[in-house]
Amino acid sequence: MNEQVQGANQGAGGDPLFNPLSPDFIRDPYPHYDRLRTIDPIHVTPFGQFVASRHADVSLVMRDKRFGKDFVERSKRRYGPNIMEEPVFRNLGHTMLQADPPDHTRLRGLVVKAFTARRVEDMRPRIQEIVDQTLDAMIDRGHMDLIGDFAFRLPVTIICDMLGIPEEHREAFHKGSSDGVRILDPVPMTPDEIKQGNARNLMAQMYFQQLFELRRRNPGDDLITQLVQAEEDGNKLTNEELTANIMLLFVAGHETTVNLIGNGLLALHRNPDQLALLKARPELMAGAIEEFLRYDSSVQMTGRVALEDIDDLGGVKIPKGETVLCLLGSANRDPAVYPDRPDRLDVTRPNVKPLSFGGGIHFCLGAQLARIEAEIAIATLLRRLPDLRIDDIENPEWRATFVLRGLKRLPASWRARAR
Known part of the structure; x- marks a missing residue:
């Protein structure tokens, strides 16, 4: 490593x-x-990636067509020429998350109808029903883990509804592991992590292959049926693409929402003035969700590759083929955009436009669904358990991943029978 890169990688200490x-x-x-x-602000990591931390640079990279995903070549540069033989990488390479046009356009076009504003808005009664049922089941206990018992069950149930996963199969999903997102982190996976990822990936593929056969025989009003029929109608999807994108929708459909609810609840309880304000003025909740997204984003980073030489990104040249890591969590607290104490939680903050759902052609399909789920979940919890207290707000247990920021658990208690 040359001295310039070495120096850029270190702080004052x-x-x-x-x-x-x-x-x-x-x-x-x-x-x-x-x-x-x-x-x-345009930092070079020991792995040779460029890291953009300012709002202006992050926003530009996500929207500029000179940047793309280039997943296969990027992975080969990082792991070696045979990496796409590993099932976990091959699977991710077939998803819209890592695709560039025209494949991205085709894949996204097949699922976008399931996430229209009207369809998502129509889900409100079902979301409310799930939240109330979840609280009904434990309100007499006086304690719960806000992650596993509460935040996790809602989005998993909703995405199972949307995909058409049968009721009798869902308990396994409710207890599922979240270790599969490690592949998204900017620090390369170890051979052992790749091996574990492959095993999880193959198990999931086997399950979804069986479910596709079930939906071919017994179509339903769900996204899997819709995609299976699209595959049969015009070969718009290969079987690998079908499997990979259903698996992506399942993970993306709950991971970020679990973290949004958990991170938001922790932030509120660390800021009792904001918690009291939101309890007194529940009409502020929709704006508060935007502030939670900005303040402690569920997704901290997204990556792009320069598809041509970029002469000036924040004063730095980015050669063709190099990776730029966009720090969404950093951009969301950039004082250039949020001059009024960006490190402070303020549920009344005006003009909050967080970059937490990404930008450009890869803007999160489920952004509005995640917002509504979090809004209903947190509002209902504050209303029905007004005396709830988080056991340890100072040292909660965070998951050991970076790209998806969330808590392993968040124990809380309240006076039982608070109906």
Whole structure:
């Protein structure tokens, strides 16, 4: 590594400026982001990736057509020429998340109808029903884990509804592991992590292949039926694409929402003035969700590859083929966009437009669904359990992943029978 890159990778104390899987970074990445934006806003990692931390640069990279995903070549540069033989990488390569046009346009076009504003808005009664049923089942206990018992069940149930996963299969999904998102982190996976990822991936593929056969024989009013029929109508999807994108929708359909609810609840309880304000004025909830997204984003980073030489990104040249990591969590707290104390939670903050759902052609399909789920979940919890207290707001247990930021568990208690 040359001296310039070595120097750019270190802060004043000799610590790495960007070490996203370190415990200190996972516990609170925001002071690290402040340093990056101030000292080295287009930072080069030891792996040769460029890291953009300012709002203007992040926003440009996500929307500029000179940047794309280039997943196969990017993965080969990082892991070696045979990496796409690994099932977990091959599967991800078939998803719309990692596709560039025209494949991205074709794949997204097949599922976008399931996420129209009207369809999502029509789900409100079902979302409310699930939240109330979840609280009914435990309100007499006086304690729960806000992640596993509450935040997790709602979006998993909703995405199972949308995909058409039968009721009798769902308990396994409710208890499912969230380890599969490690592949998205900017620190390369170890051979052992790849092996574990392959095993999980093959198990999921086997399940969904059986479900596709079921829906071919017994069509339903669900997304899997819709995609199976599209596959049969005009070969718009290969079987690998069908499997990969259903698996993506399942994971993306709950992971980010679980984290949005959990991170939002923790932020509120760490800021009792904002919690009291939201209880007193529940009409602020929709705006508060935007602030939760900005303040502690469920998705901290997204990546792009330069499809041509870029002469000037924040004063830096990006050669064709190089990766730019866009720090969404950092952009969301950039004082250039949020001059009024961006590190403070303010549920009345005006003009909040978080980048948490990405941008450009890869803007999150389920953004509005996630917003509505979080809005109903948090509003109902505050209304029905007004005396709920989180057991430990100072040192909660974060998951050891960076790209998707969320809590492993969040124990809470209240006076039982608070109906």
